[in-house]
Each structure stands twice: as structure tokens, then as C-alpha cells.
Amino acid sequence: MQRVQCLHLKHVLQTVCALEAVVLRTFGPEGGQVLFTRDTGQVMLSRSGTQILTALRLEHPLARMVVECIWKHTRKTGDGSKSFILLVASLLRTIHSAASKEPIVSCNSNSRAAAESTTARHLADKMLGFTTEKLEDLITVALAPYGVRLLVNNLSANALTDYDNLQKLLVSFFCTRLGCTHCDLMSELICKLLISWKCFTFSSLRFLNDNFPALHTAVLGFPVSCSRLIAGQVIHRDFATPHRNIHQHPVKAVVFTISLQPKLLNAEDVLELETRMMEDHGDRPDRSILHFSAWAESSLECIFASLQTFEVSVLLSSVKQSDAALALATQAEMCVVECVSEDELALFIHLSGASPVSDCRGIQPEHVASLTFCQPILLGAHRYVHVDFPDSKEDMAKPSTVVICGLGEGQTNQYARAIEDVIRMLRTTWEPLDATTISVQSGKSPSSILPGCVLPTGGTFEFLLHHALLQYGKTQEISNPTDTDVPLVCQLLADALLCLPRHIYSDNLRCFLQVQTRVCSFDPYEPDRLLCMPEFSQAQEEPCMYSSSSNNLKMLSGLESVSCKYHLIMAVLQCVKSLLRVDTVLHVSSDFNSKPARPTYSSDDED
Known part of the structure; x- marks a missing residue:
């Protein structure tokens, strides 16, 4: 060459x-x-x-x-x-x-x-x-x-004209991407998704696009026709502790971004603690370690006692918790879901309105999220955690998760990409509406292409x-x-x-x-x-x-x-x-x- x-x-x-x-x-x-x-x-x-x-x-x-x-x-x-x-x-x-x-x-x-x-x-x-x-x-x-x-504000099953036009827009998209076999099914599924999330603006579509990895679940071994919507959020982890008490309604949940177990001492910290205790009290090293273990156990008990005062029954964690923390959670009849992905936790925090706990010593009411239910759900060969949120207002969005079924991983990935791309297409279709508002506010000439x-x-x-x-x-x-x-x-x-x-x-x-x-x-x-x-x-x-x-x-x-x-x-x-x-x-x-x-x-x- x-x-x-x-x-x-x-x-x-x-x-x-x-x-x-x-x-x-x-x-x-x-x-x-x-x-x-x-x-x-x-x-x-x-x-x-x-x-x-x-x-x-x-x-x-x-x-x-x-x-x-x-x-x-x-x-x-x-x-x-x-x-x-x-x-x-x-x-x-x-x-x-x-x-x-x-x-x-x-x-x-x-x-x-x-x-x-x-x-x-x-x-x-x-x-x-x-x-x-x-x-x-x-x-x-x-x-x-x-x-x-296509008027997005009238997007509902009652506004037949806009609903029908939206379906035509989606059907033509899915035909070019997936073929004509399941284009009607997928267009109907996306219409229901948009209506449930109240995605009538560019910003809401952008939110749906940004959080799509946490809003869909792939289920292998089933035909595409089994794809559907599930109300609420599906967290792709299973319970780490028994879930005996989650049938009670409503359910209180707390999100932790740290381990409940106090940080273990490294070699330098142990040496410093030993030296200090020998200088101050003449204690032996083994006694200092015993003091730390007792303090750690007491701290864990105080954390769970504080959670019980808020009637918390579900703990969501982004990290793996210690055996001691899981044992105390089981004893307190609290369900623990650990190693939850950052995307799913971010979506849960947004939908629940609760703040994550970054300091176990200061759990406050704003850290407690109210759920309609929290229960296991079996999708295909996997068991996940299914949560739903109470309705605050009639015009508010009702979160839902897309279950994408397919015979193999390649088919489910292809359909997931098509759904993600159709959301981008809709966002671009309605983008000039928000771009016009922004340009008018900033003094620039607005678009002349109607949204x-x-x-x-x-x-x-x-x-x-x-x-x-x-x-x-x-x-x-x-x-x-x-x-x-x-x-x-x-x-x-x-x-x-x-x-x-x-x-x-x-x-x-x-x-x-x-x-x-x-x-x-x-x-x-x-x-x-x-x-x-x-x-x-x-x-x-x-x-x-x-x-x-x-x-x-x-x-x-x-x-x-x-x-x-x-x-x-x-x-x-x-x-x-x-x-x-x-x-x-x-x-x-x-x-x-x-x-x-x-x-x-x-x-x-x-x-």
C-alpha cells in the first residue's frame, strides 16, 4: 500500500x-x-x-x-x-x-x-x-x-387525530428499522409510554432519552409480541435479605450511597490508635481493636434504630453492605437491595423526591421515600425488585418501564436501540418548540420550522x-x-x-x-x-x-x-x-x- x-x-x-x-x-x-x-x-x-x-x-x-x-x-x-x-x-x-x-x-x-x-x-x-x-x-x-x-399537548387516546398521526409517524420509523412485522405493536407500545410519562415537551423527551437505560428491561426467550409496559420502576437487582414485611402499604424506603458499616482501619490508622492508647491509657493493642469493634456494632444498631423511628422497611444501596448490616436488617425486618446501578438510583431519587443518605449519623425525614409497593417481580429467568410511586396530581407523569422481549440478546438489543432512537426522533421533531421559546427569550430570531x-x-x-x-x-x-x-x-x-x-x-x-x-x-x-x-x-x-x-x-x-x-x-x-x-x-x-x-x-x- x-x-x-x-x-x-x-x-x-x-x-x-x-x-x-x-x-x-x-x-x-x-x-x-x-x-x-x-x-x-x-x-x-x-x-x-x-x-x-x-x-x-x-x-x-x-x-x-x-x-x-x-x-x-x-x-x-x-x-x-x-x-x-x-x-x-x-x-x-x-x-x-x-x-x-x-x-x-x-x-x-x-x-x-x-x-x-x-x-x-x-x-x-x-x-x-x-x-x-x-x-x-x-x-x-x-x-x-x-x-x-402534530400537537403534542393533545397527545392522548381521546385526541384521535393526533394519536393516529403519531402512530403513523412511529409505524413508518419502525418499518424502516425493524421491518413491518411488529411495527404496529412497537408503535402502540411507544404511544402508551409517551402518554404515561406525559412526554409532551422537548425537555420531557430528553429526560426519557437520558434515563432510558434504567427504563427498559430485556427479557430473553419470549416472542417480541410479549413486550409490554409495567407501571412503576424495575430495579435490576434482587433482595439481599428476606422480604417478609414489604406487603404493608405504604412502604418507606431510604437510599444509601455509602456502606452502613463504619470504615475499617488501615494499618497506619491501627498503629496510630495503638500508640495513642498506649500513651494515654496504657491499653494493649488488642483492647483498642475490641474498643473499635464495640463502637462499630453500637453505631450500626443506632443507625437501624433511627431507621425504625421513620418506619423504614426498604433500604436501597449503591454498594455492597457488610454481613453485620444485613443481619441487623433481617432482625429489624427490613429489606435490603444492594449494588443498584447509578442510573437506576438516580431515577429512583428523581421519581421519589427523596435525598440519598451520605452520612449515616444524620438521617432526616427528607431521606425517606414513600412507595405504593415494593415487591419481587419475575421477568424471564431473573427476579428483580418492582417499586411504584404514589400519584401526587392527576396531571403528573405516571412512571412505567418497558419490557422488551425477544428470542435472543441480539433481537432485544436491536429493539431497545430502535425505541431509544425513536425517542430521539420525536425529540428532534418537537425541538423547535422549545428552541423558539429560548431564542425569543435570548433575543435571537426564532426558528421558522414549525414544531x-x-x-x-x-x-x-x-x-x-x-x-x-x-x-x-x-x-x-x-x-x-x-x-x-x-x-x-x-x-x-x-x-x-x-x-x-x-x-x-x-x-x-x-x-x-x-x-x-x-x-x-x-x-x-x-x-x-x-x-x-x-x-x-x-x-x-x-x-x-x-x-x-x-x-x-x-x-x-x-x-x-x-x-x-x-x-x-x-x-x-x-x-x-x-x-x-x-x-x-x-x-x-x-x-x-x-x-x-x-x-x-x-x-x-x-x-
Whole structure:
């Protein structure tokens, strides 16, 4: 392999096209799943673009760079990994086509490739600058009127319109991630989860996303259809002491972040204690140790006596307790749950409102949490601790835990990741609502993209934006004939966007043209007609429209977030610009005897 490799536009395009070929197998209604095998013999079946791309053993630095950009994007929006790589490849093709048409004097192949790369960088910079300034306005003026705003404040089973639209949004997401078999089940499960947690704002969705590791339980050996919600919180530990007294209601609990046993003396402390007692009282060393043991036992008894005065019957601990502490807890008929994870304890503290005990000598009423119940629960082959909290107000959230069932660990992990990503997608969909409030308070101009704005799937967003870009380019060409960059940028971006609907309707070009024509001909002031397009509502009556089963109709009759699409285009253009800025790849041999010098960067160098 060459130690120094000069990169041109064609090299970047070849690398991205190799990644595109991988994700194309899972994209669209006809997409399937990819089966990976590890060296250990373990297999992974997945349709998630991010999971597939990150599982590849990529050697080329440009490929790893693209995957890193995709990972960062999906960490924010939870969706769009396959569309991301398809758009990157399409943009590079359109840029390559435009750059190759530029007149170049030199006939040298290297000089011509270098000139094409320079032109490509210029076009990528112009495209990113144009979208940064104008894309949001174009979406607001040309696309938002066609969209339907999903009102989160009306999210309930009684508000049938918003509830139905939310399910369509979730179904289309799960179809692309997990397939159409269990998408209805998972969308119904997430709807119930959002309603129980009152996740009607960006901040509440962020709380749900941050605490998701403590809010779901994987159960192996059961079909996915057994997945359900459980009221309250499931702590993934078992009781360390008998649980005879927990049937009483209500239950009082205390959280300890330290060991109840006083800290044992180390060698230096023992020597100091021996010296001091010999100087003061002439006591022997063995008597000093006996004094300490008696004091430790007395301290433990005082701690449990203090807990009994508050009628505490459950002790939650982040550390393992001593045998003496467990024995006294058993004698006092208190249940101990030890080695609880930090995430679960943090969630318990938040839901209960109680403060954790960091000093056993000062237990106060604010340390005592009231529980509706605390009992064991058997999920699969494991027994955990199940707690629930009393309702304070009718409009307050009612915590619940998601039980994700699957036949194996890989399936449960895949469904858990999909649920976590769908929460990120919803958070991005409703994010402008809070962003508008913050920007108004800070004096900045608010977003013009309405929060909760959704459009039908099946290429509706791409068709509308493609039409809007062409119209804007023509307008700028007439108003300012000397500026040729804006019309060219609009044309290139508009052409690249059509790659997504082309792949969606790859088996039926007639359907592609019909949908494009009908989408662009609808009245923006009648968005409900767009949701009832014949392509989406009567596809079964028109078999020529789709060559597949009704499962594909389910994917194409859903909704998708306008805000997520906006973030996708911006992230793709930033990735393309970064890729085209790479001139040379240096292949450095690994030398374990010497460490290369690493430069230090300031905070200003992050961009």
C-alpha cells in the first residue's frame, strides 16, 4: 500500500459508493435485513443503517470518516442513517458531473483530476452556504403549508387525530428499522409510554432519552409480541435479605450511597490508635481493636434504630453492605437491595423526591421515600425488585418501564436501540418548540420550522423541496443574471434529492412519476388532501402502483418529520464538504516501541 495517497474527487466517490452498496440492500419498501457473522460464530441480523455501518471493518479513513458523521447525526435525530449515505453518494455524483463539465486546459490526467477536485470543493462550499442561509426559509414557505402539525399537548387516546398521526409517524420509523412485522405493536407500545410519562415537551423527551437505560428491561426467550409496559420502576437487582414485611402499604424506603458499616482501619490508622492508647491509657493493642469493634456494632444498631423511628422497611444501596448490616436488617425486618446501578438510583431519587443518605449519623425525614409497593417481580429467568410511586396530581407523569422481549440478546438489543432512537426522533421533531421559546427569550430570531410538522412518506419531502429549489433557482436567475452560482447550486441539490424517491420506487418508474406529479400539484392550503392521496390510500385497488405486499403500503402510508429531514440535509452537506477537503492520506506503520507526538488543540480548533 502506498505510504502517501493523493485523493481526488473520484476516490472519494468510489469510497462512498462502496458504503452505498451495503445500505441499499436494506433501504425502502423492498429492503431486507443484513446478516453479519463474527469470528466467534455469533450472527447479527439487522436492518439498522447505523448498526450495519458501524459493524463493518473499515480500513479506509474516508469510509470511517463518513460513518463517524452518520453516527453523530443519528445520535441527535435517531434516524436517517441510510438516507444519509445515499444522499452523500448522490451529491458527490452530481458535483462530479458538474465539475467534469468545466473547461480545463491541461490534458494531464492528474492536473485534470486536481482541477475537478478544486471545482468540487467550490461547489460544496457554495451548497453549504446556500442551505445555511436559505434552506430553512424554503422549507417554511414551500413545504410547511403542506405539512400537518402534530400537537403534542393533545397527545392522548381521546385526541384521535393526533394519536393516529403519531402512530403513523412511529409505524413508518419502525418499518424502516425493524421491518413491518411488529411495527404496529412497537408503535402502540411507544404511544402508551409517551402518554404515561406525559412526554409532551422537548425537555420531557430528553429526560426519557437520558434515563432510558434504567427504563427498559430485556427479557430473553419470549416472542417480541410479549413486550409490554409495567407501571412503576424495575430495579435490576434482587433482595439481599428476606422480604417478609414489604406487603404493608405504604412502604418507606431510604437510599444509601455509602456502606452502613463504619470504615475499617488501615494499618497506619491501627498503629496510630495503638500508640495513642498506649500513651494515654496504657491499653494493649488488642483492647483498642475490641474498643473499635464495640463502637462499630453500637453505631450500626443506632443507625437501624433511627431507621425504625421513620418506619423504614426498604433500604436501597449503591454498594455492597457488610454481613453485620444485613443481619441487623433481617432482625429489624427490613429489606435490603444492594449494588443498584447509578442510573437506576438516580431515577429512583428523581421519581421519589427523596435525598440519598451520605452520612449515616444524620438521617432526616427528607431521606425517606414513600412507595405504593415494593415487591419481587419475575421477568424471564431473573427476579428483580418492582417499586411504584404514589400519584401526587392527576396531571403528573405516571412512571412505567418497558419490557422488551425477544428470542435472543441480539433481537432485544436491536429493539431497545430502535425505541431509544425513536425517542430521539420525536425529540428532534418537537425541538423547535422549545428552541423558539429560548431564542425569543435570548433575543435571537426564532426558528421558522414549525414544531411537530410532519409530511407523508414516500418521497413527499424530496418532491416538494426539489420543486421549490428549481423555482427559487429560476427566480434568482431572472432577478440577478450575473450570479450563476445560486441557480447551479439549486439545480445540483434538487437533482441529488430525487435519489431517495428513486430508490423507494425503484421497481416501478411509473409510480415515481405519478407520485411526483400529484404531490407537486396539490393545493398547500388543503394539507388533508395530501394525506389522502390515492397513492397512499388506494394502493391496494391500484396494483400497478405497487408490486409488493401490503406491508410496503404500511411503510409508504406513514409520516415523517420535517425537522429531521432538515437536519439530515444540513449534516449531509457538512459531511460532503469535509470529505472534499481531504487532499492526502498518509499511511503510517504502527511502531509499538515509539509513540508519535500528538498535537494539542485548543477549544477554538474544534471546528
